Amino acid sequence: MLTTTVCVALSAAGLAIAILTAYRRRYARATRIAAFALVPVGLAMAGLAQLGGKVGRAVGDWAADLVFKPTVWAGFAVLAVSVVLFMIARVAGRRTGRGAPQGTEGRPGVEPAASAPAVGPGRKAAQPAPKAKKGRSDGLDDFEDIEAILKKHGI
Template sequence: MIAETVCSAVAAAGLGIAAVTAYRKRFLSAARIAAYSLVPLGLVMTGVVGWLADTAFSPTAWAGFAVLGVSWLLFMTTRSVERRGGGTRKERKAAKAAQRDAVAPAASAPSLAPSTRPAARPATKPAAGSSSDDFTDIEAILKKHGI
């Protein structure tokens, strides 16, 4: 009852503003304002406002929304687990076996031709007692990573 009254008052106020806007010779804006102000009146006349008001204050409806939320959460959780490869043990074992079978057993080294490999840099060692002894650890780390 209160929701219908509020919607009717909003519609009446909107139509009043549209009339003032039309009086100022802004007919396009007045028509747009009238269209927006007629929406709440139409919702009241179709009964949507009453249905929404009954739904908003119904504990059963809120419990239904909670059940829908839990259902959505379960769907999203199962999709994310499925994407991460969390299938059954049999599926994981079959996938690992297929991956092992796909690799050639004699392919332990890369099959690049000698001409396509990058040229090796000559290793330069710093002179003993120089200030570059401090950087030997850093150089070792960089060489380890191939930099």
Template sequence: MLTTTVCAALSAAGLAVAFLTAWRRRFVAATRIAALALVPVGLAMSGLVELFGEVGGAVASWASGLVLEPTVWAGFGVLALAVVLYVVARFAGGRSRSRAAADRPADRPADRPVGGSGPSRPAVGGGRGKGDAAAPDDDFSDIEAILKKHGI
């Protein structure tokens, strides 16, 4: 009952400020103030104020039990280990992919047909035009050609 009264008083004060702001012909600011002023009474009417109180009490009881229980601290240690392992795996995975791309030769033997006849590269993407002399792994050769064409 007391929380509803406090929320209603806060909303009434906010609406009074919004009215005074609108009196000075600052309607956009007055609308924003009125919107914020209606939040406390809306929270009280929907029952969310009591819900926040119960959640706060639950967090407080958990925090008070946190200090003396070794299993809780062991749980935090396990969570920290999980995060460290995940970060290490992401870092190692990124390095191995970039290292594999750097170690790969420009023309792999699997791309060449047996006997030396035919094109040395598969004709999947078609010709490159001006960028034919560039290495096949150079993904930026097309972009470089366009920038040179425009004088950049």
């Protein structure tokens, strides 16, 4: 009941300020003030102001328990252990190489190259990229290619 009264008083004060602002011929600002002034009474009518009070009391009770109850501290310790175990599992998963096919690491008779895709008949295997000439960087090789194209076109 008190919450509703406070909300109505806040809205009434806001609407009074909006009327004074409109009297000064600042209608856009007065409209904005009136919109904000109606928020407290709307929250009270919808029951959200009381809900906010209950949430505030619940947070206060939890904070008091945090200070005075050792079981709350033990709960945080359990959560910390859970996070550490999760991180260990992620690191261990990355080190085992999840991308490798399962079961081919330790089986006799299966070689790693056996799972490579076969090149069909009539196709040649991909050639490795030509190595850069000694004494020149890769950037100069690009310029040589461009120069050859320009010479080919007579430029």
